[in-house]
Amino acid sequence: MEANVYAKDCAGRQVLDRIGDTWSVLIVCSLADGALRYTELAQRIAGVSPKMLTQTLRALERDGLVTRTVHAVVPPRVDYELTVLGRSLLGLVGGLLDWAETHITDVVEARDAYDSRDLP
Structure with missing residues (x-):
């Protein structure tokens, strides 16, 4: 099966959707050091609802x-x-997490600059 993630019905796009999802990234990174119970995951990942945690784990x-x-x-x-x-x-999603933590200040500054622009 040839993958073309730019095609609408490509299975590869579904995989990208899964591994690029916020909750999936946080779950995968949380499990990097070994097995965790559901309650441990829920406590570690602030803001995830029980429904979303269950759906994402499934x-x-x-x-x-x-x-x-x-x-x-x-x-x-x-x-x-x-x-x-x-x-x-782990290398991929861990890299995303690291990038987000490293560059959050830059992103916030860019957002502030964008939001303060005078647009016609």
Whole structure:
């Protein structure tokens, strides 16, 4: 299958949508050091709703990037962990995270300059 992410119906575009999504990036980076429970992910990623966290984890699992392990204990325990495929994303999404943290001041300054312009 040839990928052309510029084509409307390309499966590659769906993959870009998944790995470029804010919650996906934060989940993948959160799992870089190993498995986490759902509640640990929810606490680490401020602002993600339970619905979005669940949907994103399911989508990442469906795409083969995350595994979900249910432990038969009371109360039930569920761990999420990156697969080998998911780990292959760490350099890319980690780079995005680093870039955002490094350049936030530049972006804020650019926004302020843009917003203060007098437009006709």
